[in-house]
Amino acid sequence: MTFEALGWSGERQADFAVRAAAGLIPGRVVGEHRSHFRVATEAIELSAEMTGRLRNAAVQRSDLAGVGDFVALRLATGDGSASIEEVLPRTSALVRKASGEERPQLLAANVDVVFIVTAPDGDFNLPRLERLLTLVADSGAAPVIVLNKSDLSDDVAGMTGEITTIAPGVPVHAIGARSGDGIAEIEQYFAGNRTVGLIGSSGVGKSTLTNQFLGRAAQATQEVRAHDSRGRHTTTHRQLFLRPHGGSIIDTPGMRGVERWLPGNDSGGNFDDIQTLALECKFSNCRHEAEPKCAVRAAVARGELDAERVAGYVQRARETKSSAR
Numbered sequence: 481m482t483f484e485a486l487g488w489s490g491e492r493q494a495d496f497a498v499r500a501a502a503g504l505i506p507g508r509v510v511g512e513h514r515s516h517f518r519v520a521t522e523a524i525e526l527s528a529e530m531t532g533r534l535r536n537a538a539v540q541r542s543d544l545a546g547v548g549d550f551v552a553l554r555l556a557t558g559d560g561s562a563s564i565e566e567v568l569p570r571t572s573a574l575v576r577k578a579s580g581e582e583r584p585q586l587l588a589a590n591v592d593v594v595f596i597v598t599a600p601d602g603d604f605n606l607p608r609l610e611r612l613l614t615l616v617a618d619s620g621a622a623p624v625i626v627l628n629k630s631d632l633s634d635d636v637a638g639m640t641g642e643i644t645t646i647a648p649g650v651p652v653h654a655i656g657a658r659s660g661d662g663i664a665e666i667e668q669y670f671a672g673n674r675t676v677g678l679i680g681s682s683g684v685g686k687s688t689l690t691n692q693f694l695g696r697a698a699q700a701t702q703e704v705r706a707h708d709s710r711g712r713h714t715t716t717h718r719q720l721f722l723r724p725h726g727g728s729i730i731d732t733p734g735m736r737g738v739e740r741w742l743p744g745n746d747s748g749g750n751f752d753d754i755q756t757l758a759l760e761c762k763f764s765n766c767r768h769e770a771e772p773k774c775a776v777r778a779a780v781a782r783g784e785l786d787a788e789r790v791a792g793y794v795q796r797a798r799e800t801k802s803s804a805r
């Protein structure tokens with residue numbers, strides 16, 4: 481295995497040179513636990529914690545390290561532990577509003593493609609699908625809709641057609657994860673060591689699909705409840721898996737609520753214009769400070785946006801950051 485198989489690129493390597501010179505090594509967060517992260521490096525997978533300085537510097541909670549993030553690590557001599565010194569710029573970030581809380585929650589970072597998984601048994605719901613599409617549109621990743629359990633429907637073409645009406649231009653694939661039907665067709669999305677994220681309700685078959693992609697039973701799966709076809713929330717952690725032939729997959733626990741997160745919404749102030757601009761920044765975790773290709777600073781420079789309002793917006797985002805993970 482090479483680190484490239486995990487999505488590390490020549491461009492990222494070049495950007496990392498100055499950190500490498502300072503003794504840091506690159507890694508990718510593959511698992512998130514209460515007290516530590518699992519991080520894969522070129523050589524090994526290890527446990528790491530964020531430095532206090534990194535926690536304090538985060539503008540908002542979703543800036544903290546999460547699954548899929550590329551990070552700069554410092555290895556401690558001796559005990560095999562490591563510290564996360566920096567979260568590297570994200571090419572995409574799948575973020576939602578944490579349920580019941582005024583804060584953003586990072587679902588996955590640096591995903592190239594998101595499979596929005598749905599199924600005919602109980603879960604099928606177009607408005608919900610639209611909300612998931614919005615989440616993906618905000619993330620910077622490309623959406624693909626996967627209609628799983630197509631064996632349970634006698635009108636797959638009708639359902640696919642309905643999906644197409646709300647998602648013009650978005651690829652839709654009808655598959656059967658359990659039997660493996662149609663899997664080969666969607667494996668193309670991993671080409672070039674891309675990272676695919678899976679989102680969707682509990683019980684639609686995300687873990688079954690993950691296992692198919694990996695060729696092994698990496699994730700536990702469970703029958704949906706018979707009376708309402710709902711899942712049992714079998715997957716409890718977000719996790720990144722490397723595929724045997726390159727490319728990686730991030731499985732996420734089934735989501736009940738899907739609410740878009742737009743920082744500052746709770747403040748009484750209206751930051752819609754800044755939020756919309758921020759979606760155009762090159763990096764999803766842009767703080768609008770010194771990052772290259774920052775659309776917000778560019779608008780300030782053009783005189784289209786008031787610098788003080790931007791400062792207020794950044795301040796609001798900072799205040800909604802919670803210190804605990």
Ligand SMILES: Nc1nc2c(ncn2[C@@H]2O[C@H](COP(=O)(O)OP(=O)(O)OP(=O)(O)O)[C@@H](O)[C@H]2O)c(=O)[nH]1
Binds near residue numbers: 716732
């Ligand atoms: N009929 C049918 N059942 C399937 C298919 N794919 C998955 N299932 C079943 O659906 C149930 C739920 O699958 P999971 O993979 O656990 O669903 P999940 O989306 O990962 O659920 P959470 O982990 O709770 O988010 C299991 O009993 C699977 O065997 C399929 O293609 N057809």
Ligand SMILES: [Zn+2]
Binds near residue numbers: 761
């Ligand atoms: Zn910016």
